[in-house]
Every structure is written in structure tokens, then in C-alpha cells.
Amino acid sequence: MINYFNFKRFGDDYLLTNDLGRYMFVSASELKALLKGTVDPDSDFGKKAIEEMFWYQGSSQAFSEYTIPYMRESKNYLFSATSLHIFVVTNKCNMKCVYCQAQNGKTIPNGIMTRETAQKAVDIALSSPADYLSFEFQGGEPLLNFDVIRFIVEYSEKHKGNKHIQYNIVSNLTLINDEIIKFIKENNIGISTSLDGSEGVHNHNRRYRNQQGTYSDVIKSIMKVREHGICVGAIQTTTRHSLAYAKEIIDTYNDLKMESVFIRPLTPLGCANKDWKEIGYIPEEFIAFYKKCFEYIIELNKQGHSLKEGHASILLQKILSGSPVNYMELRSPCGAGIGQIAYYYDGNIYTCDEGRMLAEMGDDSFKLGNVFENTYDDLMNCDNCKAACMASTLESLPQCSDCVYSPYCGTCPVVNLALQKNIFMKEPNSYRCRIYQGILDIIFSALKKPEDKEILLKWI
Amino acid sequence: MIIKFKNYDGIYRVAVLSCSEAVTKRFLNNNMNVMHIKERSVIIYPDNVSFDVEERDIDRLKKTSEFDVFEIYCNGAAYQYYNNSSLDNTILVTNRCNSNCIMCPTPEIIRKTQQQYSAEQLINIVKYFPSDACHITITGGEPFLVKKDMFRLLSFLKSHLNNTDYLLLTNGRAFCSKEYTDLFAISKPSRIKLGIPIHGYNEQTHDHITQAKGSFVQTIAGLKNLIHINAVIEIRIVVSKLNHSFIDKIAELIVNELKGISCVKIMAMEMTGNAAKNRDLVWIDYPDAFSACKEAIEILVSNGIDVGLYNFPLCSVDRRFWDICEKSISEHKIRYAPQCSECKVKDACGGVFSGTIRLAKEKMKPIGDTL
Numbered sequence: 075m076i077n078y079f080n081f082k083r084f085g086d087d088y089l090l091t092n093d094l095g096r097y098m099f100v101s102a103s104e105l106k107a108l109l110k111g112t113v114d115p116d117s118d119f120g121k122k123a124i125e126e127m128f129w130y131q132g133s134s135q136a137f138s139e140y141t142i143p144y145m146r147e148s149k150n151y152l153f154s155a156t157s158l159h160i161f162v163v164t165n166k167c168n169m170k171c172v173y174c175q176a177q178n179g180k181t182i183p184n185g186i187m188t189r190e191t192a193q194k195a196v197d198i199a200l201s202s203p204a205d206y207l208s209f210e211f212q213g214g215e216p217l218l219n220f221d222v223i224r225f226i227v228e229y230s231e232k233h234k235g236n237k238h239i240q241y242n243i244v245s246n247l248t249l250i251n252d253e254i255i256k257f258i259k260e261n262n263i264g265i266s267t268s269l270d271g272s273e274g275v276h277n278h279n280r281r282y283r284n285q286q287g288t289y290s291d292v293i294k295s296i297m298k299v300r301e302h303g304i305c306v307g308a309i310q311t312t313t314r315h316s317l318a319y320a321k322e323i324i325d326t327y328n329d330l331k332m333e334s335v336f337i338r339p340l341t342p343l344g345c346a347n348k349d350w351k352e353i354g355y356i357p358e359e360f361i362a363f364y365k366k367c368f369e370y371i372i373e374l375n376k377q378g379h380s381l382k383e384g385h386a387s388i389l390l391q392k393i394l395s396g397s398p399v400n401y402m403e404l405r406s407p408c409g410a411g412i413g414q415i416a417y418y419y420d421g422n423i424y425t426c427d428e429g430r431m432l433a434e435m436g437d438d439s440f441k442l443g444n445v446f447e448n449t450y451d452d453l454m455n456c457d458n459c460k461a462a463c464m465a466s467t468l469e470s471l472p473q474c475s476d477c478v479y480s481p482y483c484g485t486c487p488v489v490n491l492a493l494q495k496n497i498f499m500k501e502p503n504s505y506r507c508r509i510y511q512g513i514l515d516i517i518f519s520a521l522k523k524p525e526d527k528e529i530l531l532k533w534i
Numbered sequence: 535m536i537i538k539f540k541n542y543d544g545i546y547r548v549a550v551l552s553c554s555e556a557v558t559k560r561f562l563n564n565n566m567n568v569m570h571i572k573e574r575s576v577i578i579y580p581d582n583v584s585f586d587v588e589e590r591d592i593d594r595l596k597k598t599s600e601f602d603v604f605e606i607y608c609n610g611a612a613y614q615y616y617n618n619s620s621l622d623n624t625i626l627v628t629n630r631c632n633s634n635c636i637m638c639p640t641p642e643i644i645r646k647t648q649q650q651y652s653a654e655q656l657i658n659i660v661k662y663f664p665s666d667a668c669h670i671t672i673t674g675g676e677p678f679l680v681k682k683d684m685f686r687l688l689s690f691l692k693s694h695l696n697n698t699d700y701l702l703l704t705n706g707r708a709f710c711s712k713e714y715t716d717l718f719a720i721s722k723p724s725r726i727k728l729g730i731p732i733h734g735y736n737e738q739t740h741d742h743i744t745q746a747k748g749s750f751v752q753t754i755a756g757l758k759n760l761i762h763i764n765a766v767i768e769i770r771i772v773v774s775k776l777n778h779s780f781i782d783k784i785a786e787l788i789v790n791e792l793k794g795i796s797c798v799k800i801m802a803m804e805m806t807g808n809a810a811k812n813r814d815l816v817w818i819d820y821p822d823a824f825s826a827c828k829e830a831i832e833i834l835v836s837n838g839i840d841v842g843l844y845n846f847p848l849c850s851v852d853r854r855f856w857d858i859c860e861k862s863i864s865e866h867k868i869r870y871a872p873q874c875s876e877c878k879v880k881d882a883c884g885g886v887f888s889g890t891i892r893l894a895k896e897k898m899k900p901i902g903d904t905l
Contacts, residue, residue, distance in 0.1 A: 135848070135856055135882035 075130050075137070076108060082478040089518055093469075094141060095148045095396050095481040096126040099522060144396060148481065151400040151413060156450075158402065158414035159199040160210045160427050161226060163187045163219040165419060165434065169246055169288060171268075171280045172353050173313055173346040176214070176431050183214065183434075187419035192222050194445035195417035196230050200237065201450040202415075210242045212416075212427065217249040219419075227261050242266055246280070247295035247306075248288060255302050265299060267292065269308040269330075271316060271323030278315045296330065309336040309384065312360060313353040320366035328374055328381050336384025337367050339509050343431045343492055357505055361512030368516055375529045382533040385513055391534045392482050393517070402426065404484040404510075408466035411442060411459035421445045423453060425462050428488035439497075440488055462487045465497040473502040479514045535614040537594050539576065539585035542610025549578055550662045551602045566662060569604060571595060576612075585610070603662040615659055622669045625660060627651060627677035627684065633705050633744040635733070637774045637816040639804040639889070645675060653683035657690045669699045678708035682717065689721040699725045701768075706730035707749055709756030719763040729799070730757060731770040735783035743776055754791070761794035768797040771830075774809075774816040778826035785830035789837045798834050800827050801862075802845035806889035819897050820850035820886070831855065848883040849899050856882070863887055871895035878902060 079092045088105050090098045100108070100119070107113050113120045113129055123129035127144065130137040146153070165176065165183035177183060187195075199207065209230065211223050223243065230239055242264040258265065269292060270276040277287025296306050308330075310316075310323060327335040339360045340346045346353065364385075371383050392398040402409025410425035417423055421444050424430040429440030440462065442453040453459060465487040468474040474485065486506060487497040494500050499507070520526040549567035552558045561568045562580055570577045574592055577584045587595055603616035616623050628650030634642060663670075670691075678684055691700070700723055708714045730753065734740030740750035760767055769792070771777075771784055781800070788795055802820055803809050809816055818826075824846055834841050843851060844862035851859055861884035869891040874880055877900035886894045 132881040133879040135879045138857070139861075139882055 075134060076111065077128050077130060077137070079128055080476055080478040080480065081105070084518065084522075089478055090128060091478050091481050092126075092128060093148075093481060094127050094144045095392055095398075096128070097393060097518070097521075098122065098126050098128060147397050148392070150397060151405055151409075154206070154400075155203040156199075156412060156415055156454075157202070157204045157206060157400065158208045158210065158409065159195075159202070160212050160414060160416040160430075161187065161192065161195060161216075161223075162212045162214070162416060162418045162427075162430060163192070163216045163222050163226075164214040166218050167214045167246075168218065168248060168282060169215065169280060170283050170285075171345075172349065173279065173311060173340050173344075175341050175344040175346050175428075176434055178344050178348050178435055185214075185419040186219050187222050187417075189222060189225050191417075191419070191421045191445055192226050193229055194421065195423075196226055196233070198417075198423070198445060198448075198450050198453070199415070200230065200233060200235075205237055207237055207239045208242065209239055210244060212244050214419075215246055215249065216243055217245050217247075217254065220249075220254055224257060227257075227263070231261075240264065246288065246292065247299070248282075248291045250295045250299065255299060255304070258299075259302055259304055264307070265304060266307045266309065267296065268311065269296075269326065270310050270313075271319055272326045275316050275319045275323060276326075279311065279313050293330075307334070308332060309338060311338050311340060312363060313340065314355050314359075315353070317355060317359060317363045320363055321370055324367055324370050324374070324381070328379055332381065334382040334384050334387060335367075335371070337364055338385075341428065341431075341489060342505065343428065343489070344435060347492065357508035357512060360509055361516070364513060365516050368520070372520065372526055372529055375532075376525075380532075386517055386530065387533045389482050389514065389517055390530055393521070394531065394534055403486060404482065406466060406468040406480070406484055407463045408484050408486060410440070410462035410466065410487065411454060412463060415442065415453065417445060423448070425459060426488065428486060429462075432488050432492055435492075437491070439491060461497060465490070465499075471499060473499065473507075477511075479511060482514060483510050535594055535597070535617075537591045537598075537604075537612045537614070538588040539606070539610040539612060540588060542585055542606070542608075543583055544608045544610075545581075545606075546608055547578065547606045548615075548659050548662060549604050549606065551598055551600055551604065553600045557600065561662075571598070601664050603659065605659055616663050616667075618664065622671060623663075623667065625656065625670060625672045625687075626674070627656065627672065627687070628675040628679050630679050631674060631676040631705070632679060632707065633676070633746040633749055634808070635744050635772075636776065636808060636812050637743070637772060637803050638808040639806045640675075641807040641811070644807075650675075650680055653680070653686040653690075656687050660687070660690065661694065663695060665695055665697065667695055667698045669701070670695075671701045671703065673703040676705055676707075677702065678704055678714070685717045685721040688718070688723065688726075692721060692723040696723050697725075698723065699727075701727050701729055703729045705744070705749065705753060706756035706760070707752035709759050710752040712759060715756075715759040715763060718760075718765070722765075727766040727768055727797075728760060729768045729770050731772060732784055732787070733772065733777055735780055735787045739777065739780065743774070757792055757795075761792065764794075767795050768799055769795055770799045770801055771827075772801045772803060773818070773823040773827060774803055775818045776816060778818055778823060781827045781830040782833060785833040788839070789833060795839060797840045797842070799842045799844050800831070801843075802850075802886075802890075804845065804887045804889055805893055806887075810889070813893075817893060820846055820894055821897055824850050824852070824855075828852070828855075831858075845884070845887065847886050847894070847898055848879050849877070849901055850897065860884065871898040873900050874898060876900040 077092055079090045081088050081090045087099045087101055104119050165185045244266045247267045270279045273289045276289040280288050299306055368383055371381055374381055388399055388401045402413050414426050416427050416430045418430050423442045425440040442456050442459055466485050468480045474480050485499050489506055490499045491497050547567050549569040550561055552568045558568045568579045575584050575586045599619045601618040602614055604612040605615045606612045629644050630650055631645045733743040737750040741747055769788055802823055831841050841858055843859045848856055863884050867888045868885040869888045870885050879901045
């Protein structure tokens with residue numbers, strides 16, 4: 075018997091995927107045999123089809139029972155409560171990036187989270203039933219309110235009980251000093267920064283308020299932090315200007331001996347949306363750029379370097395091991411509320427980082443409540459949380475449920491609302507959809523080549 | 535599984551089966567007994583004594599694997615207490631019980647006469663279990679008849695085997711004591727679920743089945759105390775002739791009075807022990823037993839409670855409920871009727887108990903098509 079699957083033409087072959095996240099490349103004649111039910115279970119193809127759960131021999135009742143543990147594993151993120159808690163400790167920033175997704179450039183932000191608000195936010199975060207929590211400090215530039223970061227860490231450590239908390243600061247690192255480094259080290263706090271590439275690209279995209287570039291300061295800070303034995307991760311954001319510099323961007327990361335480079339498209343929120351004509355691009359332009367980056371990284375790996383690409387690592391984890399990492403954007407339903415919560419400096423609580431960004435543009439559709447008024451249960455039970463969950467369950471979306479990539483993908487109700495005025499993705503082949511399709515096309519093409527697959531196996 | 539040794543030296547021992555020097559050394563360093571198999575005999579260290587195995591048990595010897603734990607009685611009978619190749623093992627605390635349910639599959643004589651283990655004895659066995667044991671069922675009789683010794687056992691499990699999933703089967707009566715509930719909260723391993731049966735919807739209907747006056751009040755009070763400490767609880771309902779007409783009322787009791795229960799198992803009877811003796815009082819055909827539960831299942835599911843059906847062959851259950859049927863009968867007890875060989879979903883069916891097949895087989899009918 076045949077299990078439900080989605081498929082897509084892939085060169086001369088077909089790519090098949092099923093709900094369990096397994097994939098198979100098959101020839102036209104093999105696909106025909108599968109559909110006609112003439113698979114020889116003892117042939118190599120038959121054995122593979124059975125192993126990857128595209129085909130089964132007993133009753134469908136017994137088969138569905140057999141697949142339960144695999145299904146559970148492929149949705150493992152649904153078995154723990156909200157684990158990622160984002161504290162937007164300020165919306166102030168000493169930089170003015172061309173694509174700032176958290177601001178639209180019309181006003182000068184000056185909000186600061188107070189200790190009182192922070193304490194209430196932590197109380198809610200600690201009442202999430204998850205045992206392993208991740209607290210992320212965001213901004214603006216969060217180090218502009220280091221006092222409250224310190225307060226949150228100290229207060230949380232005192233009240234965490236049996237829970238385990240990993241702290242992360244998402245910072246441009248320009249304000250780092252010895253006192254902060256000492257605190258980060260003592261509390262084993264992770265650091266994630268932004269590095270858009272080589273000097274020219276980075277300084278084009280990421281500048282101080284006085285228009286001066288930040289590249290040299292960021293590199294200096296990365297080195298300084300590393301001297302203290304602290305590991306720094308970095309992510310890249312791609313603007314129209316970046317598109318011509320694939321090799322230079324990758325070289326910068328490789329020269330810095332970074333573990334991975336996360337090649338990311340713009341999220342059309344805030345300034346990125348407002349100035350799309352100057353800094354944006356069509357998905358195909360981004361994909362061509364991503365392809366160059368990806369192929370060059372593979373090339374570097376073949377030469378003995380060990381750089382990975384971030385999107386590919388996340389997607390491969392699910393494709394090759396069936397056990398996804400809990401990346402909030404690429405899951406179904408997405409992480410809004412049930413996987414992550416963002417506490418804005420003023421005490422308002424949103425489904426996610428993107429939800430609060432949209433609120434900064436004046437649309438608070440993704441507000442879940444307020445730290446002074448609501449409990450964790452209130453947030454989970456509120457209609458906005460449920461709506462985000464429903465709108466991001468790919469299995470129930472007409473244009474996603476049939477897609478060969480749906481086991482690995484995710485949709486963002488915030489971006490849908492911002493671009494299409496509807497939390498449900500109405501327009502097939504939207505911006506985000508075409509980008510993820512393109513990335514997955516590139517990854518699966520590489521998986522077809524044994525020498526590339528060997529490298530990709532090391533990325534998970 | 536029991537393997538009999540010839541000319542045993544009469545010493546009660548617990549020993550672990552080892553196949554390698556490193557494992558042997560590790561256990562011996564911790565003052566524990568180790569057993570080696572050499573052809574048709576076993577050698578037990580550190581005493582360094584060797585015994586031949588009875589001819590008829592030699593095949594059984596081949597079914598053992600490294601890290602199996604044996605309890606060897608003075609008469610030379612070695613009981614395989616822990617089976618390392620099994621996903622589920624059992625700690626039997628005592629066979630005695632303070633209830634005497636009419637449809638209990640254990641005979642009354644065992645429940646009244648058998649010895650119980652002390653905490654020391656149990657810990658002396660359990661300390662041999664590997665720390666990656668997957669699932670352990672702690673059962674009786676009624677385990678809490680050993681009173682506070684149970685908390686010493688639980689504390690030991692918490693400190694030595696805390697990554698294991700546990701199912702503790704109890705009638706819950708002990709937890710009507712606040713003190714016991716608090717002790718349980720402190721000593722329980724992290725991943726423990728309690729399986730507690732409810733037989734009726736009020737004192738009269740419940741106590742009639744348990745044949746223990748006051749048991750309903752105690753069990754319900756116990757459940758409420760356990761819910762209060764956020765214990766994970768599975769309610770078990772055994773369907774018999776005595777309660778089939780009001781399973782829906784039991785469901786309503788759970789939904790209305792016991793908020794915090796996440797899971798209910800509805801179970802078909804095993805017709806041995808008391809159940810066999812009281813057959814005319816308790817037996818009801820499996821299809822009838824299932825039909826009697828349909829409404830209760832709807833009530834429970836619509837209130838967000840996870841329902842599982844245990845021990846029902848698929849042919850006794852409406853097709854739309856198949857997904858909640860579980861293969862719940864231990865492998866060595868599973869039986870099918872002759873006509874089952876024609877059934878298209880036999881591979882998904884958990885069969886019926888060996889002790890029940892005689893009564894059930896007439897109503898079992900092969901399922902023709904599968905979709």
C-alpha cells in the first residue's frame with residue numbers, strides 16, 4: 075500500500091516527501107510502480123520505499139501505528155511549552171541600519187524597560203511549563219539597558235527553581251566593555267551579533283546614527299570578546315547591495331573562523347518595507363545570491379574549511395535526521411506564542427519578535443497581553459495566540475499542504491498580515507514562499523550529489 | 535521467565551548477567567553479584583560457584599541477554615526480574631491488596647497469603663537495573679500496603695534511575711492521607727505516572743465492585759490530593775457486567791469532579807482469578823462492553839482527555855475508534871481465534887488474553903477490507 079506523499083519534478087527524476095519528513099528521489103518508472111502498486115518489496119527500490127515509509131505491506135491500521143513515534147519526533151517541538159522568551163529591553167539604538175525591521179525611521183525611539191516590568195516578564199516566563207528555557211535580550215540595542223539585563227539574569231537565577239535557562243544577547247557589540255564581558259562570562263551568556271559581510275557591504279548596510287560605518291568596531295569587539303574565551307555567533311542580512319558580494323561575504327566569515335554563516339533575506343517589515351524599492355529584491359535575485367554563497371561554502375568545505383550555512387543546517391537536521399531543531403520560523407505551527415513570546419519594553423507582550431516589530435509600525439494584531447495584567451495561561455488562551463497557530467499550520471493550508479517542501483517549511487502570519495493584509499497566506503508563491511522553495515531546491519540538488527551530501531551530513 | 539539450577543547451594547541471591555570483563559569488574563567493585571553463562575551452566579561471582587541448568591530450561595538460557603537481572607531463590611529457581619531486551623519491566627511490590635475486586639484477574643488466595651517485599655529487598659534488586667531502563671511498571675497487589683517503605687523505594691529510584699518512565703499502579707486509597715501525598719511529592723522520580731482505577735460513579739457502585747467499604751471515598755479524596763500536587767494521573771476503567779450500564783456516569787465524574795486528569799484507559803477484562811470465579815456476575819462480551827463505553831469516550835475526548843482502549847480486539851470496536859485501541863496485552867498472553875487468520879487487520883490488533891480467548895472467540899470476526 076502507498077502512503078500519502080507530495081512530489082515535484084526534479085530534473086529527470088521526481089522528489090517525493092511524506093508527512094514524516096522522509097524524502098526519496100525516484101525515476102518516472104519507479105513513481106509509476108509506486109502509484110500502480112506494482113512495487114517489488116524485495117527490490118532495492120522496494121526496500122528503500124518501505125524503509126522511508128512511502129510504501130507498506132500490512133494493514134493501514136498497523137502502518138499508522140508504526141509511524142506514530144516517527145511522527146512524534148518530526149513534531150517534537152510541540153511537546154514542550156513556550157521555551158524562547160525575548161526581552162526587548164529597549165527600542166533605542168545607536169545605529170541606523172538601512173533595513174531596520176524594528177523601526178520605520180519616522181520617530182526616534184527612546185523606550186527603556188524598567189526593573190518592575192522586567193520582573194513581571196520573568197515571572198511569566200518562569201511560569202511556562204517548559205523545563206529548558208532560552209532568554210534572549212533584544213532591542214534596539216540591548217546593551218543600552220545593560221542594567222536591566224543584569225537584573226533579569228540575577229532575578230531569574232534566584233527564582234528559576236528546577237528550570238534550566240540559557241541566556242543570549244543579540245547585540246551589535248559596539249558598546250561592549252570589560253564590565254559587560256565579565257558578566258557575560260560569569261553567567262555563560264551567549265552572544266549573537268550581526269555581520270553583513272566584508273567591510274564595504276557591512277558599512278553600506280549597518281551604520282551609526284551619524285552615517286559612519288560600524289565594521290571595524292564590530293570586528294574589534296568580536297576579537298575582544300573572543301580573547302576572553304567567549305564564543306560569538308553572527309548572522310547576515312542581505313540587501314540589494316549585498317547581492318554582488320557573495321564571495322566576499324563568505325570569505326569574511328571564513329577568515330574570522332566562524333562556525334557558520336546565516337545567509338538571510340530581508341524581512342519586509344519596518345524600514346525594509348518602506349525602502350523596499352532601494353534595498354529590496356525579487357526572491358529569484360536572492361536565491362541566485364544564496365546559490366552562489368552555498369556553492370562557495372561547499373567549495374571551501376572541500377578545501378578543508380568547516381564553515382556551515384545556517385538555513386541549510388536547520389533544514390538538513392530535519393531532512394536527514396527526522397528530528398527538527400526548534401527553529402521558530404520553520405515549523406508547523408510556527409513558534410508564535412506556543413514556542414516563543416516577546417516582552418516589549420513597555421510591558422506589552424507579543425507572539426514573537428516579528429509580532430512586536432509589526433506593533434512598532436502601529437499594528438498590534440499580535441499582542442497577547444501585558445505583563446501587569448496577564449498570566450502565562452491568559453496568553454496561551456487568548457484568541458490572537460490561537461489565530462497565529464491556526465494560520466501557520468501548513469497541513470491545513472491549501473497551497474502548503476500539497477507542497478513537496480511542507481514537512482520542512484513554515485509560514486509567518488506576521489509577514490502575511492504585513493504584506494497581504496491577511497494572517498492566512500492568500501497568495502501562492504509569495505515572497506517568503508519563493509525564498510524557502512528556492513533554498514530547498516538548492517539543498518535537495520546538493521543531496522543528489524554524493525560528494526556534496528557527504529559534506530552536508532557534517533552540517534547537522 | 536524462570537530458569538532452574540541443579541544442586542543449588544541454597545543461598546538467596548540477586549545477580550546480573552554479564553558477558554564482558556569490564557561489566558563484571560564494575561559490578562564486582564560495587565559488591566554486587568555477577569552471573570556468567572558457560573555452555574549449559576552458570577558461574578556466580580564473587581562466590582565463584584557454578585551450577586548446571588535443568589535440561590528443559592536450556593533454551594530459556596539462550597533467550598537471556600547481558601544486563602538481565604535474576605533473583606535466585608534458595609531452591610535454585612532463578613527468576614528473570616529485569617529483562618534488558620524488553621522495553622517494559624516490572625517491580626512487583628506485593629501481591630496483597632486492601633480491595634478485593636470482583637473482576638480482579640488475580641485469585642483471592644494470592645492476595646491474602648503471599649509475602650510482601652521490604653524496601654531493602656526491593657532496593658537490593660533494583661540497584662542492579664541499568665540506568666537507561668526505558669519504562670518500569672511498579673505494581674501490586676496494592677503497592678502502598680508496604681506503607682512508608684514505598685517512599686524509600688521511590689527515593690532510591692529518583693536518585694538512581696531518574697531518567698526512566700514509570701507507571702505506578704495503585705488503587706489510590708493511600709493518598710487520601712495528606713501525609714502520604716506530601717511524601718510522594720518529595721520522593722517521586724521525575725517521570726512517574728499513576729494508574730488508578732475508578733469502578734463506579736458513587737460510593738455504592740464503586741464499593742460494590744471493590745468489595746471494600748469506604749474505598750470510593752478514599753480513592754476520590756486521594757485523586758484530589760494528587761491533582762493538587764500536579765501528579766500525572768491515568769484513570770483506569772475496567773468494563774464489566776457490573777458497571778457497563780453507567781460508564782458514561784463515571785466519565786462525567788472524571789470531567790466534573792477531577793479536573794487535571796489527562797488520560798483515561800478503558801479496559802476489557804482478563805478472565806482469570808476472581809474474574810473467572812465470578813464469571814456469571816462479571817462477564818460481558820467484548821462488543822457489548824465496547825458499545826457501553828462509546829458515550830463515555832465522547833464525553834472524555836470532548837473535554838480534552840486522552841482516551842485509550844486496552845485489551846479490546848479490533849473486531850469488537852467501531853472502526854472510527856480503532857486509532858485509540860492499543861496493543862496492551864503482554865506478548866506471551868496474546869491469543870487469536872482460528873478465524874482471525876483471515877482478518878486483514880490482524881497485524882494491528884492486540885488480540886485477547888490467553889485466559890479469555892475461550893469466552894471471547896465466538897464473537898470475534900475477521901475484518902475483510904482495510905479501508
